[in-house]
Amino acid sequence: VDFLSRQEIEAILIVPDRRTWIGRRDHALLFLAVQTGLRVSELTSLERNALVFGPSSAHVRCHGKGRKERCTPITRGAVVILKAWMDEPACSDSTFLFPSMAGGRLSSDSVQYMLSKYTAVAHQTCPSLKDKRVSPHVLRHTAAMELLLAGVDTSVIALWLGHESVETTQAYLHAHIALKEAALARTTP
Numbered sequence: 001v002d003f004l005s006r007q008e009i010e011a012i013l014i015v016p017d018r019r020t021w022i023g024r025r026d027h028a029l030l031f032l033a034v035q036t037g038l039r040v041s042e043l044t045s046l047e048r049n050a051l052v053f054g055p056s057s058a059h060v061r062c063h064g065k066g067r068k069e070r071c072t073p074i075t076r077g078a079v080v081i082l083k084a085w086m087d088e089p090a091c092s093d094s095t096f097l098f099p100s101m102a103g104g105r106l107s108s109d110s111v112q113y114m115l116s117k118y119t120a121v122a123h124q125t126c127p128s129l130k131d132k133r134v135s136p137h138v139l140r141h142t143a144a145m146e147l148l149l150a151g152v153d154t155s156v157i158a159l160w161l162g163h164e165s166v167e168t169t170q171a172y173l174h175a176h177i178a179l180k181e182a183a184l185a186r187t188t189p
Contacts, residue, residue: 003141004134009034011126012134015118021088022101026114028085029098029106033136036072037143037161038062040136044106046097051082064162072160111136 004012013030017023033043042062050061052071058079059071074082085097092103100106115134123129132138140161147157157163 001141001145002132002138003145004034004132004138005128006146008122008126008129008132009142011122011129012115012118015121024085024088025098026118028081029111030115030118030139031078031081032060032074033139034142034146035075035078036060037140037147038072039064039140039162040108040111043098043136044096044108044111047095048086048097049095050097051086053079053083068162070159070162108136115139 013027013034016027016030018027029043032038033040038046038060042064046060046062051074052059052061057073058076059073061069061071063069090099090103092099094103096103096105098106100110112135115136119129119132119134144157144161147160148154152160
């Protein structure tokens, strides 16, 4: 399971030029991707009404595999970024949350291209990114690992990611050496 460190995430998120419409869109999309772990198809099909900003909590509704709907909570930081994005004047009357310049749905390839472009720039300040192949699915793995490192139970992570089975989520447990080292530190030799 490939995933990014917090430093690598931050290096990529700082690259989009937020003085431009495309930069603000890309930053919001990547921030939401790494915070929620949505699949690229889920991200690109999100419509503006998928965001719910409640008085006590906020979440995004998406349709995942098997057309199953799920709600994924979003952080206060994501709420600030997404509210600012929602206030952006749209290029067209698109209902997509992250539309193309023409107002259509972004393709998976365009999201991959965007991420590769920003990763190439980010590796100049974060050398560990140089040899990593960063894909939208790596952002999904990163979200799962962030939850795991925060102590979230794998059954909750499975629900969060829309996994059919908790066994699918178990792969994250095997991926992170720091979790294993922490477990070792709690044992007596």
